[in-house]
Amino acid sequence: MSPLQPIPDLPPSALPAGWRARTPGPQDVPELHALRARHEVAARGAPTATADATLAEVAGDGAATREHLVVRDASGAARGWATVTDRAAGRVLVAVVVDPDLDDATGDALAAALFGWAQAAGVALAGARGLPRTQLDSGAFDTDARQQRWLAAAGYARVRTWWQMRRPVTREDRVVPAPRPGVVVRRLARAADGSPDERDLVASHDVLEEAFADHFNHHEETFDEFLARLRADPGHRWDHWWMAELVDGDAPVPVGVLIASESLDARGHPVGSYVEYLGVLRTARGRGVARSLLDAVTADAAERGRGYVGLEVDADSPTGAAGLYLSQGFTTSYVTQSWHRYVDVA
Template sequence: MNEHENADGVRPGVPGPGDDAFTRAYEIRRPAPHDAPAVYEVVSACDTAVLGHPDMTPDDVADVLADPALDLERDAWLVLRREDGGPAGWAYALRQGEDVVEIEVCSREEEVRAWLWDTVLDRARRVTAEIAVYRQDETKRAEAAARGFTPATSFHRLRADHAEVEPGSLPGVTVHPAAGSEERMRAAHRVHQEGFAEHFGFVPKDYARWKADFEASSTHDWSQLLLAEVDGVPAAMLLGSDMFAADENCGYVRILSVLPEFRGRGLGRLLLKRAFAADARRGRAGTYLHVDAGNTTPALDLYLSVGMRPVLAIDVWRRAL
């Protein structure tokens, strides 16, 4: 990221705010946590235009604005219409590790999107920029391609619908709730870090950062952290959350990780069934998760085999700047 912008986040020479007509039509400023309703208005309008319904809740948007990794004073922008003060667009550039920056550009107005694209890409220069695009979003796909982005991988959102779920068991395997035990929490952290080391976009985190990042989310719930041990040795973990509870009454598997040396023994299937059964007991209609189609493990086959079905595809586009 670079420093070539003024205190308002506007870069000299960038089309948009430097243009009198644009300046008269729009105000550009940094968003703050109290702007969550305005940002949600923009995001829900963009989602509805593509999917027919919002894909984020107001709480989800508030979590983004509260993310400790996102510096709102440097790396986020909110565009307001001067005519009525209503929100017209929003964008951010969020560093993920040393050399990848996740960006978002959201507006229903073409000239606003154009300025936001230029701004976030300039902010993310000298690294690899990536943006998630719904498969159905032809406009954003075209805009990403026109700016030199190409598809890097795809994530599928899968759903399992619940009636009654048998949690199941495996010989020699015990599954523990990890919350409340520092030892098991740290073991779950290690399993996640080692099990995901080769996954697309994975950013390693120490234990303190790992905990803090999860706890920054309003839908996080440590009681949904499970640790599976094989003959007493930590081997797999699953972390669920309430991300889809408010809008769809569904659970969400945020992470499922199995150490390489324990794969192929049914641990992933066992933890999924435990999560499904727990969601069914909570009265959830189903459980969601996301899986990388290019995963180094045959995860998609596993999820399909336990009755999950694809409901949405999200492509990740990348460009080296």
């Protein structure tokens, strides 16, 4: 963060009497995680984020690109939590969590204060990058009318719907169907010390950047930003990366990449696999590449004794991805929304 663009404070005058806002630290993680869990249960009936994920965001590897603010009431209890994430040039992720136990008037006022802080913090992040304007990217569960009301009041507009999908995995899924002729699916090559081959990492980044260039809200990410963000996820594992190549010519050509992570339960044990990325170059679409990559991650989950594979898909995607997932046995578990606002830095 540039010293010329400090993250703003939230003054006590913006809060109820006796309430205070400050930057949270590792000691706040258990209470913040409990606050988020209460919010998710109230919004969709079940918690989503794990304690490990909350720790990574606030005090772990994921903290480097995030700024946080926690609001405590006069008794010291955490009642609100806002996070801004420098996701990519021109895109700042905004998350606001408000205690569902608060009455409507207090909750509305606290949400307005936190969204106001997030806007100012997002402007500071964009200013540190030397940008004149940035997107603020937030969201809500499809069933959470309260969060949607707060987003609209803060100047955001609903722009997209996402299906959170899941496919059960059984022992029979351990058998990987053969790809179509000319297609090979493999894990990334590994160096002598066990780390992934840098050429494969670079190729993976290049394939995904090109594959998603025509997708909704894609913002280009540098190679270093891409790796740092994925490695900050507590569920990240190098052996959950797969590459698809066309072998029709003299040398294999990378055309598809799938990156998955471990889905952890409340005790931190892996119970499923989650597809973080699945991208196929436009020139290779129609050759069963995406299906073969899905077969690979499903078989891997079955070999590990996991119960499911999960992913997110754009409900309005023009690529036909939703149809592919439905044909592979995925069903929608719940629905989320993207809400955007654009702000000038000056």
